[in-house]
Amino acid sequence: MSLSGSAPHAPRLAPRRAGDRRRTARVVIAGSALLLVAAALAAVLTGPSNIAAASLFAALVGDGSGLSARDAIVLHDVRLPRLVLGALVGAVLAVSGAMMQGLFRNPLADPGLVGVTAGATVAAVAAIVLGEGALAGLAALAGLYFLPAGAFVGALGAMILLYAIATRGGRTSIATLLLAGLAVTAAANAVTGLMIFAADDQQLRDVTFWTLGSLGGATWGRISAVLPFIALLLAAIPLVARGLDALVLGEAEAVHLGTDVERLKRIVIVGVAAACGAAVAVAGSIGFVGIVVPHLLRLVMGPSNRQLLPATALCGAALLVVADALCRILVAPAELPIGILTALIGAPVFVVLLLRRHGGGL
Amino acid sequence: MIDGRDLVFAVRDRRLVDRVSLAVAAGTVTIVVGPNGAGKSTLLRLLAGDLAPTSGRVTLDGTDLARLSPSQLAGRRAVLPQQVALAFPFTVDEVVRLGADAGRRHVLRRSGAGEPGPSEADLVETVLAEVGLPGWGGRLYPQLSGGEQQRVQFARVLAQVHDPVVEGPDGSPLPRLLFLDEPTASLDIRHQIDLLARARRWARGGGAVLAVIHDLNLAAEFADRIVVLSGGTIAAEGPPAATLTDAVVARVFGLSGIVGRLPPPHLPYILPQARL
Numbered sequence: 001m002s003l004s005g006s007a008p009h010a011p012r013l014a015p016r017r018a019g020d021r022r023r024t025a026r027v028v029i030a031g032s033a034l035l036l037v038a039a040a041l042a043a044v045l046t047g048p049s050n051i052a053a054a055s056l057f058a059a060l061v062g063d064g065s066g067l068s069a070r071d072a073i074v075l076h077d078v079r080l081p082r083l084v085l086g087a088l089v090g091a092v093l094a095v096s097g098a099m100m101q102g103l104f105r106n107p108l109a110d111p112g113l114v115g116v117t118a119g120a121t122v123a124a125v126a127a128i129v130l131g132e133g134a135l136a137g138l139a140a141l142a143g144l145y146f147l148p149a150g151a152f153v154g155a156l157g158a159m160i161l162l163y164a165i166a167t168r169g170g171r172t173s174i175a176t177l178l179l180a181g182l183a184v185t186a187a188a189n190a191v192t193g194l195m196i197f198a199a200d201d202q203q204l205r206d207v208t209f210w211t212l213g214s215l216g217g218a219t220w221g222r223i224s225a226v227l228p229f230i231a232l233l234l235a236a237i238p239l240v241a242r243g244l245d246a247l248v249l250g251e252a253e254a255v256h257l258g259t260d261v262e263r264l265k266r267i268v269i270v271g272v273a274a275a276c277g278a279a280v281a282v283a284g285s286i287g288f289v290g291i292v293v294p295h296l297l298r299l300v301m302g303p304s305n306r307q308l309l310p311a312t313a314l315c316g317a318a319l320l321v322v323a324d325a326l327c328r329i330l331v332a333p334a335e336l337p338i339g340i341l342t343a344l345i346g347a348p349v350f351v352v353l354l355l356r357r358h359g360g361g362l
Numbered sequence: 363m364i365d366g367r368d369l370v371f372a373v374r375d376r377r378l379v380d381r382v383s384l385a386v387a388a389g390t391v392t393i394v395v396g397p398n399g400a401g402k403s404t405l406l407r408l409l410a411g412d413l414a415p416t417s418g419r420v421t422l423d424g425t426d427l428a429r430l431s432p433s434q435l436a437g438r439r440a441v442l443p444q445q446v447a448l449a450f451p452f453t454v455d456e457v458v459r460l461g462a463d464a465g466r467r468h469v470l471r472r473s474g475a476g477e478p479g480p481s482e483a484d485l486v487e488t489v490l491a492e493v494g495l496p497g498w499g500g501r502l503y504p505q506l507s508g509g510e511q512q513r514v515q516f517a518r519v520l521a522q523v524h525d526p527v528v529e530g531p532d533g534s535p536l537p538r539l540l541f542l543d544e545p546t547a548s549l550d551i552r553h554q555i556d557l558l559a560r561a562r563r564w565a566r567g568g569g570a571v572l573a574v575i576h577d578l579n580l581a582a583e584f585a586d587r588i589v590v591l592s593g594g595t596i597a598a599e600g601p602p603a604a605t606l607t608d609a610v611v612a613r614v615f616g617l618s619g620i621v622g623r624l625p626p627p628h629l630p631y632i633l634p635q636a637r638l
Contacts, residue, residue, distance in 0.1 A: 258468040
């Protein structure tokens with residue numbers, strides 16, 4: 001590890017205590033916010049349909065009179081919802097990863113790797129297939145919320161199963177965790193396969209969407225459907241950050257420091273399940289964001305969750321917004337599924353993390 | 363203060379702690395000694411509230427531990443565990459600040475009303491100096507040696523309960539507790555003595571210390587009361603001179619003739635070579 005305890009790059013405004021990385025962290029958080037703004041502007045400006053940057057800016061800050069009707073539709077109904085959805089999904093995937101890593105006390109935990117996404121996917125697919133059959137009544141009742149709610153249930157089930165299998169006496173063996181994730185994923189994929197087998201052609205096309213991951217389906221309606229679930233996780237950040245820091249010492253030690261560890265676990269498990277379920281419901285499975293973003297940020301600002309979680313949210317949002325923009329322009333006019341791009345970036349980082357832990361014991 | 367009555371802790375049919383009653387009084391250092399597997403750490407964890415007894419009960423000022431929240435307990439007692447491995451590379455400063463932060467948030471009220479406590483930064487620097495690591499805040503904890511890590515953890519615990527006495531809601535003084543589970547195991551002889559001297563000074567300030575220690579000489583020097591545990595039950599209990607006797611040591615550890623006496627006040631000492 002080339003981590004520097006004193007993080008020498010922070011501006012020197014007042015005498016600072018060695019080892020206190022909070023000022024560095026604040027600089028990183030501010031930088032992440034700027035990064036997100038820049039990414040958002042870049043994303044709005046890119047796309048297959050050419051809109052002049054000047055008229056877009058005028059439209060964004062003014063009344064939009066400088067924009068043709070077609071361009072106005074592209075901006076308000078295509079690019080903006082896609083931008084907002086990308087930012088929300090990126091933020092919750094990254095925060096979910098960071099929170100799971102804190103809960104399982106392991107930097108390799110990630111909703112995609114340990115089967116939470118698979119659990120959400122199977123439930124989402126079931127919702128699509130059964131929503132027109134056995135559960136039609138329920139689907140009509142829940143409306144737009146049916147899919148995210150179903151995915152939430154699937155993610156929650158996977159999360160609870162995982163915790164029950166991999167954690168003994170407050171200690172989580174990462175080997176057991178990853179293997180349990182493998183088992184959960186395999187089981188979930190089998191059920192998903194079964195659903196696909198039973199699906200008709202239209203359902204099949206809907207289902208294919210989940211397995212690749214895309215932000216292409218973004219609409220304001222879908223955003224409002226997943227927003228409550230996403231808000232649940234983001235609202236949990238101030239509630240769990242301090243407790244997750246104490247948990248770094250161990251479960252008993254966290255209790256000694258006054259943390260209600262059982263409550264902490266419940267909040268993280270439900271929050272992560274809700275947000276991952278929502279993300280899967282609206283964008284399919286997009287992997288590795290939860291591994292890459294917290295890991296890189298820890299290198300820069302240290303692992304303290306009170307600063308790490310907000311920075312993770314901002315950087316995760318920026319990362320996915322940029323990745324989505326790349327997906328749209330790399331192979332234009334076609335579109336690269338975003339899950340492929342994040343896996344291309346994320347898998348090598350994961351391997352590096354694994355190698356780093358060599359000798360530390362799994 | 364803390365009071366354990368008829369404590370039993372059983373795993374399946376095996377009783378690790380078997381009908382032990384032990385109370386710890388404010389202002390004193392109580393040290394639990396005994397052979398491996400005697401149930402020392404289990405007893406400490408029962409009294410600290412980590413484990414729920416199979417039968418019997420532990421009370422703090424008359425209230426059952428099970429009815430106190432982690433936050434309420436954190437304001438009254440700190441626990442130094444045997445060894446702490448971090449999941450993520452915190453700096454020494456960040457580790458100690460966890461203790462300072464917990465002590466500040468969970469405490470009822472500091473004694474000596476009106477007088478503001480030290481700032482968090484000062485408190486962290488103070489406790490690091492007290493464990494002989496002044497200015498070590500910037501070091502990464504995982505890169506320290508085992509003994510240094512142990513001293514950082516002691517600093518964290520001291521930061522949590524730095525004042526040995528706090529005030530209750532009605533203004534009455536509430537002594538705090540310090541649990542030390544084999545605090546000296548990875549320390550050199552100098553830091554073993556420093557750590558226990560600091561703990562005793564804390565107790566003299568009005569707090570109560572309960573420690574599990576293997577080294578009988580350290581126990582003899584620093585304990586006001588020694589509890590000799592063997593097979594889950596108390597084999598002997600009392601001041602060092604009365605408990606660390608040839609008879610008790612022979613019975614519990616199976617080594618005869620190794621206890622000597624210093625000149626008055628007749629502190630016992632252990633000389634293992636004397637058995638030869």
